[in-house]
Amino acid sequence: MFVCICVLCVCLTAVISRNQEGPGEMGKAVLIPKDDQEKMKELFKINQFNLMASDLIALNRSLPDVRLEGCKTKVYPDELPNTSVVIVFHNEAWSTLLRTVYSVINRSPHYLLSEVILVDDASERDFLKLTLENYVKNLEVPVKIIRMEERSGLIRARLRGAAASKGQVITFLDAHCECTLGWLEPLLARIKEDRKTVVCPIIDVISDDTFEYMAGSDMTYGGFNWKLNFRWYPVPQREMDRRKGDRTLPVRTPTMAGGLFSIDRNYFEEIGTYDAGMDIWGGENLEMSFRIWQCGGSLEIVTCSHVGHVFRKATPYTFPGGTGHVINKNNRRLAEVWMDEFKDFFYIISPGVVKVDYGDVSVRKTLRENLKCKPFSWYLENIYPDSQIPRRYYSLGEIRNVETNQCLDNMGRKENEKVGIFNCHGMGGNQVFSYTADKEIRTDDLCLDVSRLNGPVIMLKCHHMRGNQLWEYDAERLTLRHVNSNQCLDEPSEEDKMVPTMQDCSGTRSQQWLLRNMTLGA
């Protein structure tokens, strides 16, 4: 026995040391020598990541095992559903695309892989044509290539890939991913337990500069802000409690990032695939998240599954019509179909968006009826009580000072900066605040916070813990009293006319504030 272990040791050391030799092995950063950096910068522009670094790294490079210890010893059932892996690409680099494919093939048990489907969204690069077709013929798992006739965007390309898939589960990946050891089994096992659970891996970060592999956190989950941007937020205590502190159990997440997930193939159909009326990309992940939860499914991050993804700071691709318009259109579709009266938060903070034509949503509304989906208020109450959109609120609109007739204004500032005050413009946007039933004064995901006597009033991430973010509005005296300091929100001082102050409550007109519900178009 002792001898056996020793032999293994020698073998293992040999394998590890060989793997550690090449650039990027074990997920290490690749540093480009000074002499090549001009060239590197040129190449970077092609895909908006360090192509030179990527091209230096083996297509089958080794990665560290970043899983929690408790995940490494979990045993999964032998009989798991098999999966088709669908990867959409458009002008992707050879090395990142093939590294994605190799990581799937090399780190998945082959009996669980029905096929890999590459959907080419009308790429122009030559090597992605015949060269790619010939190359994938020699791989150990069937790889099918589907070509879109014209540029169609992620949503329609994924629909095409899904329609061609044969596996019991569909796993969607982006075209610049790397799957790690044991990534697939926990995803499939969870779907086997409950076929209406849609599962995401933890998304690890592959640096766009060095291709270093960095473990993602199991302590964040998906949310969204008033502008309907997907955002990561800390997993709340209630979800830690539900899992009794066991971090290897899946996290129920209100939304998903959208790039990487697995779903039972039939369930994908039943629940209405994607909204084919959405263009290109954007908003489809929230649409799907709301739909899954509201229509009786669930969405989880399986913390024992890790897949890396190259996060880029800019997109290298252009779209017909521009992305801004497309995302507004898609977001309007999801707001109109799924968000009921809470769509006002999106519309009021994004002036102008109501003018965007969003097409016909009647098919999606019928789907919602047929599936007997629950209202958005149910989702906020039960799935996302710590949502940035409050389930109950006293007002959503401007906060106007009676004496000066000026309005609180976040000035487009960020977290940790002072809230401002400015002439009221009645256009929503930066002057939209909500006084919530929890007695916070919020502007999107920031809350007015005072930590010292006499201020200043800072905007901090809402923490739902009351404390320095607790305000009492007296609807008769019209005062906003900060409970901890027992001081009242007041007009600006002579020194700085652009920020409100905190003063002892005195009942003067300068301490009176009108909190209004804004109506759209008003």
Ligand SMILES: *[C@@H]1O[C@H](CO)[C@@H](O)[C@H](O)[C@H]1NC(C)=O
């Ligand atoms: C990658 O493939 C090459 C060639 O088949 C092989 O020598 C090498 O060991 C592989 N690397 C890893 C990390 O498996």
Ligand SMILES: *[C@@H]1O[C@H](CO)[C@@H](O)[C@H](O)[C@H]1NC(C)=O
């Ligand atoms: C996937 O599983 C189904 C059901 O067990 C089976 O019919 C099918 O042949 C499998 N596909 C592959 C490629 O293993």
Ligand SMILES: *[C@@H]1O[C@H](CO)[C@@H](O)[C@H](O)[C@H]1NC(C)=O
């Ligand atoms: C504002 O609208 C909310 C939601 O409809 C409602 O609960 C609240 O009473 C309204 N507030 C005022 C001041 O009209």
